[in-house]
Structures are given as C-alpha cells and as structure tokens.
Amino acid sequence: MSPVLSVQNLTVTMKGSKGPVPVLENLSFDVAQGKTMALVGESGCGKSMTALAIMQLLPEDFRVTSGRIMLDGQDVLTSSPKELRSLRGNKMSMIFQEPMTALNPLYTVGDQIGEVLRQHRGLGRRDAHQQAIQFLKAVQIPAAEKRVDAYPHQLSGGMRQRVMIAMALACKPKLLIADEPTTALDVTVQAQIFDLLSELQDETDTAIVLITHDLGAVAELADDVAVLYAGRCIEQGAAEEIIAHARHPYTRGLMSCVPHLRLGKTDSHFAALEEIPGMVPPLGARGPDCAFRARCAFAAEVCRTQPQPPLDRVDASAAVSCWRHQEIAP
Amino acid sequence: MTTIESTAVKPDATALPVRAGTSPMAAALRQFARSPAGVAGAVALLVIILATLFGPHLYGVDPLDIAGAPLSPPDADAWLGTDYLGRDILAGLLQGGRATLTVGGVAALITIVIGVTMGSLAGFFGGPIDTALTKVTEFFQILPPLLFAMVLVTLFGQSLVIVTLAIGVVSWPSAARLTRAEFLRLRNLDFVKASRAAGGGNGHLILRVVLPNALPPIIVSATLAIGVAILFEGGLSFLGLGDPNTMSWGLMLGQNRNYVLDAWWSVTFPGAAIFISVLAISLIGDGINDAINPRLRKRG
Numbered sequence: 001m002s003p004v005l006s007v008q009n010l011t012v013t014m015k016g017s018k019g020p021v022p023v024l025e026n027l028s029f030d031v032a033q034g035k036t037m038a039l040v041g042e043s044g045c046g047k048s049m050t051a052l053a054i055m056q057l058l059p060e061d062f063r064v065t066s067g068r069i070m071l072d073g074q075d076v077l078t079s080s081p082k083e084l085r086s087l088r089g090n091k092m093s094m095i096f097q098e099p100m101t102a103l104n105p106l107y108t109v110g111d112q113i114g115e116v117l118r119q120h121r122g123l124g125r126r127d128a129h130q131q132a133i134q135f136l137k138a139v140q141i142p143a144a145e146k147r148v149d150a151y152p153h154q155l156s157g158g159m160r161q162r163v164m165i166a167m168a169l170a171c172k173p174k175l176l177i178a179d180e181p182t183t184a185l186d187v188t189v190q191a192q193i194f195d196l197l198s199e200l201q202d203e204t205d206t207a208i209v210l211i212t213h214d215l216g217a218v219a220e221l222a223d224d225v226a227v228l229y230a231g232r233c234i235e236q237g238a239a240e241e242i243i244a245h246a247r248h249p250y251t252r253g254l255m256s257c258v259p260h261l262r263l264g265k266t267d268s269h270f271a272a273l274e275e276i277p278g279m280v281p282p283l284g285a286r287g288p289d290c291a292f293r294a295r296c297a298f299a300a301e302v303c304r305t306q307p308q309p310p311l312d313r314v315d316a317s318a319a320v321s322c323w324r325h326q327e328i329a330p
Numbered sequence: 331m332t333t334i335e336s337t338a339v340k341p342d343a344t345a346l347p348v349r350a351g352t353s354p355m356a357a358a359l360r361q362f363a364r365s366p367a368g369v370a371g372a373v374a375l376l377v378i379i380l381a382t383l384f385g386p387h388l389y390g391v392d393p394l395d396i397a398g399a400p401l402s403p404p405d406a407d408a409w410l411g412t413d414y415l416g417r418d419i420l421a422g423l424l425q426g427g428r429a430t431l432t433v434g435g436v437a438a439l440i441t442i443v444i445g446v447t448m449g450s451l452a453g454f455f456g457g458p459i460d461t462a463l464t465k466v467t468e469f470f471q472i473l474p475p476l477l478f479a480m481v482l483v484t485l486f487g488q489s490l491v492i493v494t495l496a497i498g499v500v501s502w503p504s505a506a507r508l509t510r511a512e513f514l515r516l517r518n519l520d521f522v523k524a525s526r527a528a529g530g531g532n533g534h535l536i537l538r539v540v541l542p543n544a545l546p547p548i549i550v551s552a553t554l555a556i557g558v559a560i561l562f563e564g565g566l567s568f569l570g571l572g573d574p575n576t577m578s579w580g581l582m583l584g585q586n587r588n589y590v591l592d593a594w595w596s597v598t599f600p601g602a603a604i605f606i607s608v609l610a611i612s613l614i615g616d617g618i619n620d621a622i623n624p625r626l627r628k629r630g
Contacts, residue, residue, distance in 0.1 A: 055527055060456070089529030096527075101520040106354055106542045116528050151354065167528060 002073070003030035004174045004207040005037075005054070005092075010067035012049050012058065012231075014283060021284040023049050023062060024231045029224070031175070034205040036198075038212060038222035038239065040254065044280045046231040047211045051177045054209070055094055056084050072174045090120040092175040093168040098184050099160035103152035109136070109163045110148035116170045135166040139196060158189035165196065172204055179211045190214075194221055215258050219243050227251045230280055230291035236311060237318030247320040247329040250276070250292045290322070298324050358546075361621035368617015374610035378603075382427030391421035393577045401593040411595035413586050419595060422582050423603050429578035430560055431607070433494045437559035440498025442552045445505025450544070452506070453513025454536050464510070471503035476565060483571045490573040497562045501555065508551055512544035546622040553615035557608040564604050579604050 012024040024046040031037040039047045052058045054069055056076055069076040071092055079087065096102040104112060113135055114128030123131065129148065136144035139162040152160055161181060168176055178197065182190035194217055201208055210222060218225055222239040227248065235248040246252045253276040278295040288307035293299045302323045311319040322328070362368050391397055397408050397418040404411040410419040452463035482496035516522060517540060525539045560579075566572055567580025568587060579600040586596035 057523065057526060085529045085531050087529070088527055094524070094527040096520050096524055098520055102524045104521045104525065104539060104543070108353075119529055119534075164524070167524075 003032045004072055005031040005209065006068075006070040007050070007054070008068045008070075010050070010053060010069065011065050012046070012053050012062055013065045015061040015063070016284055018284070020065070022231060022286070023283060024053070027067075027226070027228070027233050029226050029233075029236065031207040031209060031224075033174070033207055034201065035223045036201065036208040036210055036221050038210045038218045038225045039228060040213060040215065040218060040225055040251075041228035042213060042254075042280050044230075044282075045228040047228055048179055049231075050228075051094065051179050051209065051211055054175075054177060055088060055092065057088075086120070089116050089168075089173075090171045091173050092177065093171070093173045094177040094179060095161070095164050095168050095181045097180040099157055099164055100184065102164055103160055105152055108149050108151055109155070113148075113163070113167050113170055116167055120171045131170070132166075135170055136163070138169075138200070139163070139166045141166075157185050158192060161185060161189075161193055162196065165193075165200070169200060169204060169206065173206060175207045175209065176201075177209045177211070180213070181210075182212075182214070182217070190217075197221065213254075215243070215255055227254070230286050232291060232308065232321070233311060234292065234322070235318070235320045237320075241315075241317045245318070245329065247314060247318065247325040248292075248322045249296050249298050249328055252329070253295075298328055300324060358618075358621045362617050365617040365620050367613045368620070371610040371613025371617060374606060375614065378427060378607055378610065379431065382424055382431060385424035385427075386421065389421055389424055391418045393417060393421040393425040397421070401589060401596060403593070404595055410599050411593065413582065413596045414589050414593075419582070419599055422577050423579065423599060426577040426579045426582055426600070427603065427607075429490060429573075429576045430563060430580065430604070433490060433497065433563045433578070434556045434560035434607075434611075437494045437497035437501070437562070438552055438555035440495065441502045441505055441555045441559070442548065444498065445502035446509045446541075446548060448502070449506040449509025449511075450513050450536055450541060453510035454517055454532070454540060456514075456517075460510075463506075467503045467506045467510075470500070471507075473500070475500040476562070479562065479566060480569065480571055483566060488571060488573050490576050490578075493563060493566055493571075493573060496566075497559045501558060501562070505548070505551055505555065508547055509544060512547060513540055516540045516543050547619075549622070550615050550619045553611060553618060557611040557615075560604060560608055560611075 007030070008028050010024060010027040011022065013020040014023050027046075027050060029037055039050055041047055049058070049062065052062075053064055054071070054076065056079070058064070064077055071087065074087070076084070076087070103109065110129055110132040113132040114123070114125070117123045117128045117131055118125070133144050133148050136148055141147055141159060141162055147155070147159075152163070155163065181197070182193050185193065197208065198221055200206070210217065212218060218239055225237065225239045225242045226233050227235040227242070227250065229250050235242060235246065235251045242251065243255070246255055253274070256274040257276065276295055281291055281294070290296070290299075290303050290308045293303045296303070300323070306323065309321050309323055311321045312325070313319045314325065386393070394417060396416040398412045398416050400412060400414050400416040402408065402412045402416070408418045408420065410423065412418055413422070448463050448467055452460040452467070478500045479496040482499065483492055486492045522535060522539055525535055530539065563572065563578065564580035564583055567578060567584040570584055572578060572581045572584060574581065582600040583597055583604075586593070589596050
C-alpha cells in the first residue's frame with residue numbers, strides 16, 4: 001500500500017540578505033495510513049518548517065527548492081492554489097501549538113467547526129451545526145450541545161485544543177499534522193490530548209505527523225521517528241528502536257534530558273538529568289560538516305574534516321548520520 | 331499507552347461555566363451602556379436626529395420663506411430670530427440638519443469603504459501590492475484636504491452629492507492607514523494561519539476572519555469620521571462652496587457670516603447645532619472605544 005504522505009529529499013531555503021540559506025536539507029520520510037510519524041528536535045531545527053512546507057503555508061521568505069511531497073498520490077508542490085485550498089482542511093489538516101490563539105475569538109466554536117464542513121462538504125448552516133455537536137462529543141467535550149455556542153474565551157486551554165482537534169478532523173483528513181499540540185498545556189491535560197489523538201486515530205485511520213520535543217509522547221504515540229538537528233535528519237527509524245537504542249549522540253542527549261519520575265524514587269534520578277551544552281547553530285552558520293559537532297562529546301577529527309555523512313542504514317528499522325555511531329552505540 | 335491511560339483524568343468538567351450567547355458584540359454593547367458620556371452622546375444625537383426628522387413638520391415654517399424682517403432677533407414669531415433675508419432660523423436648523431447629518435453619514439461611509447478596502451488589501455497581501463496602495467494613500471494624504479475638496483467642488487459643481495463625495499474622497503487615507511496597521515498585526519496571528527490551514531481562501535480570510543477582528547478601531551474611526559465630515563461640510567459652506575439650494579447648517583453659517591456682529595443669533599445657533607452634534611458623535615466614539623478596548627476599560 002502506498003503511503004498517505006511521502007516526503008522525498010525536501011529542501012527548504014530562506015531568502016537571506018546574503019543569498020539563500022538552507023533551513024531544511026534533504027528530508028525524506030513516509031507516513032502510512034493510521035501510522036504516526038514523529039519529528040523530534042529542539043526549537044529551530046526545522047520541524048515546523050517541514051509541517052508548513054507540507055501544508056504549503058511557508059512564510060514569505062521561505063521556499064521549497066527541491067524535493068517532492070506526495071499526499072495521497074497528489075503532488076502538493078505542483079498543485080494550484082485552488083487545489084491546495086481544497087486539500088487543506090479536507091485531506092490534510094493541522095493542529096497548532098497554541099490553542100489560546102489558534103481559534104478566532106469572534107466566532108463560536110460551533111461556527112468554526114461548521115465553517116470547515118460548509119466549505120469542504122457543502123453542508124448547510126443547520127447540518128454543519130449538528131455535525132459540530134457530534135464532533136465536540138467525539139473529542140469528549142462535556143455538555144457539547146451547550147458548548148457548541150460558546151466562544152473560545154469561555155473555554156479552558158485543554159478544551160480549546162480539543163476544539164482544534166475537532167476542527168482538524170471534521171473532514172476526516174488523510175493526514176493530520178500536529179505541531180506541538182500540547183506544549184502550551186498542563187501536564188495532565190497533555191496526557192489527555194495524546195490519549196484522545198490516539199483514540200481518534202484508531203477510529204479514523206488518519207496518518208499523523210507529530211511534531212514534538214516531548215520524547216515521552218514519542219514513546220507513547222509514534223510508530224516512526226525522525227530526529228532533526230539544524231535542518232538535517234540525523235537519525236530516523238522505528239520509534240521503539242530509536243527509543244531503545246539511540247545511536248546518534250544528539251538523540252542520546254535528548255533522551256537523557258527527559259526526567260524519569262517514578263513514585264517512591266527521588267533525588268538520585270534528578271541528579272541523573274543531563275543537558276546538552278550549547279545551542280542549535282543559527283541559520284546560515286551551518287557548514288557541510290556535522291552541525292552537532294560543537295556540542296558533541298564524541299566529536300573527533302573525522303567529524304571536522306569530513307562533511308556530515310548521509311543517513312546510514314544500520315539495520316532494518318533504523319538509520320543514523322554519524323561518523324562514530326558504531327563506537328558510540330555498537 | 332498504558333501509562334497514559336492510568337494517569338489520564340477525564341476531560342475537565344470543572345472548566346468555566348457555560349454562558350452561551352455572550353457574543354463579543356453584545357458584551358461591548360453592554361459595556362457601552364455603562365459609560366455615561368457615551369450614553370449622553372447617543373441620547374443627544376438621537377434627539378437631534380428626531381428633531382430633524384419630525385421638527386420641520388411640527389414647527390411648520392418653510393425655511394426658505396421670508397418669515398419676518400431681516401435679522402430680527404428671537405421673538406415669539408421666529409423663536410430663534412431670522413437671517414439676513416428674513417428667513418426663520420429655527421426652521422432652517424430643523425430642515426438643514428437633515429442635509430448636514432446625511433452628508434456627514436454618507437461621507438463617513440465613503441471614507442470607511444474606500445479606506446478599509448485600500449487598507450485591508452495593502453495590509454493583507456503585503457509586498458508590492460502594499461507598496462503600491464500605500465503610495466496611493468500617501469499621495470492622497472499629502473494633499474491638503476480642504477483645498478482638495480474645494481477644487482473638487484469647484485470643478486464638479488456645488489451640489490450636495492458632489493460635496494459629500496468630495497469629503498469622502500479627501501478623508502479616507504487615515505482610515506486606510508488604520509486598517510492596514512490592524513491587518514498587518516492580525517494577518518500573522520495563529521487563528522488566521524489556522525483558517526488558511528483549514529482551506530480558507532484569501533477572500534474568506536479577509537472578510538470573515540481578519541476584518542471582523544480589525545473592526546473595533548475602525549468602528550471608532552467611522553464614528554469620528556461622521557463628526558469630521560459634518561465639520562468639513564460646515565467649512566466648505568462657510569467658504570461659499572456648499573450647495574446653495576439645500577438648507578444646511580454650514581450654509582446658514584456661510585450665508586450669515588457677514589452679520590456676526592449685528593445679529594449674533596444668525597450664526598450662533600447653526601454653529602451651536604454643529605458643535606453639539608459633533609460633540610455628541612465624539613462622545614459616542616469614545617464610549618465605543620472604551621467598550622471594545624479592554625485595556626482602556628480597566629480604569630475604574
């Protein structure tokens with residue numbers, strides 16, 4: 001079966017004052033129906049740019065310079081604006097990071113869910129309203145019949161994110177892009193939202209691209225993972241494999257940044273929490289060599305003299321781009 | 331999944347109470363009703379509008395007829411005196427208010443329609459469209475408005491329609507700049523992006539998503555534009571460029587301006603009418619501003 005979304009060699013550049021600056025280089029991944037692909041990395045690594053490139057909503061100065069994005073057999077990059085409008089919200093939709101600002105404050109949530117249905121399904125006002133109630137129930141909002149007429153400011157953050165999910169899934173899209181859907185929410189609500197997403201995915205068989213830096217969420221939800229660093233994919237593979245057996249020092253670093261809390265165990269685990277020194281190199285300051293080298297505890301001569309290696313398929317379900325991965329994680 | 335399921339609490343039923351139907355507009359209206367100045371302005375304007383609508387019929391004097399001796403002071407016959415041709419001032423005020431208020435309203439409408447169209451297109455699309463439209467706006471802005479309006483009226487004739495159009499055409503740039511600024515602020519907000527990601531086209535985004543959110547300051551500026559247009563009409567008429575065949579407050583001021591020292595009533599009452607109307611409209615504008623701008627609201 002062909003994948004719902006296939007991204008091949010995607011390169012995005014930004015128009016800088018000194019010529020084009022690469023933001024995303026040679027990213028490739030597939031997402032099959034009902035599967036979840038997680039894009040992981042720090043801020044500024046190109047995760048959101050990937051999402052916006054797929055939706056063809058890149059900001060003005062950003063451009064896809066090469067590669068192909070196929071959604072359900074249709075080439076997104078060569079689609080006309082009109083075709084794109086009928087794709088967005090219909091075959092592919094997106095959940096934003098900040099539910100506080102992603103809903104229009106002037107319309108009721110029912111209107112906003114209904115609007116998507118009216119546009120893509122040609123429903124009348126009344127039908128759209130009825131369906132909106134059904135969708136609010138589907139995302140487990142209590143008293144949906146009343147809340148359908150509520151304005152966003154009358155709902156809590158978690159509720160608003162549920163409304164966003166309802167809007168995004170209203171037309172049963174083939175692909176759902178969730179751009180850090182829980183970053184702005186309380187921890188308990190985060191778990192609820194992930195729970196909800198995975199339930200809805202089981203029902204609708206939607207492919208999900210989950211953008212996150214929450215590796216806990218990756219472990220729970222994702223089938224596959226691509227770890228991005230400074231616009232390059234540095235490790236990719238099955239989620240279980242990556243979590244259990246990370247090979248790239250950056251991925252390993254990210255994992256050791258996650259606190260592992262268990263009831264009854266304290267201090268020693270906090271002490272074990274590590275950090276990755278330094279920060280992601282800014283756009284334009286990235287050479288052909290490994291972008292992580294400056295922060296890498298394992299950096300050696302080969303890392304500086306040689307350009308960053310291509311993704312090396314180390315086994316059936318994992319690929320890594322590191323000169324020394326065999327020494328680091330044999 | 332297991333860990334999540336064990337920790338997940340069911341949706342927060344404790345969230346904010348549901349008060350359906352409190353739309354932002356209804357809330358703003360309630361807020362407006364709490365502002366004494368705004369309500370006073372609204373009442374004053376309503377009285378003026380009613381007076382111009384029904385007054386001429388009730389008072390029963392033709393404003394263009396000679397009702398007594400020229401420049402006779404207020405008395406029982408002509409309650410507010412007569413002008414230099416012996417026409418009844420009160421009748422003129424009641425009748426002329428219609429023209430003045432209509433010119434004000436329609437000119438403000440023209441101002442807002444042109445301004446919002448230019449501003450929203452420039453602010454929404456940005457880039458070369460923005461540059462071009464902003465240049466046009468600036469071109470109109472650097473022309474002295476009163477002179478420009480005088481030129482238009484002189485060229486196309488001293489009718490009320492031309493006066494109205496002239497006022498609208500010279501005063502839209504500020505509305506355009508305001509709208510453009512609002513659009514620039516709003517167009518990159520998340521909910522606009524989310525609407526685009528849900529398949530909204532440019533027309534939908536401009537009219538249904540961004541414009542409604544840009545409306546508050548535009549409504550305020552539209553209200554104030556009515557006052558400005560009334561003053562403008564008064565100014566043009568005072569300079570002798572009003573429509574001589576239609577009684578208006580400005581025309582009364584203009585025609586009687588040579589008799590200010592001999593017959594104070596001939597200009598004082600039309601002037602006061604303009605003053606009170608513009609003041610009322612300004613108070614309404616301030617009231618609306620307070621009602622829809624939450625940062626100003628928290629004063630008490």
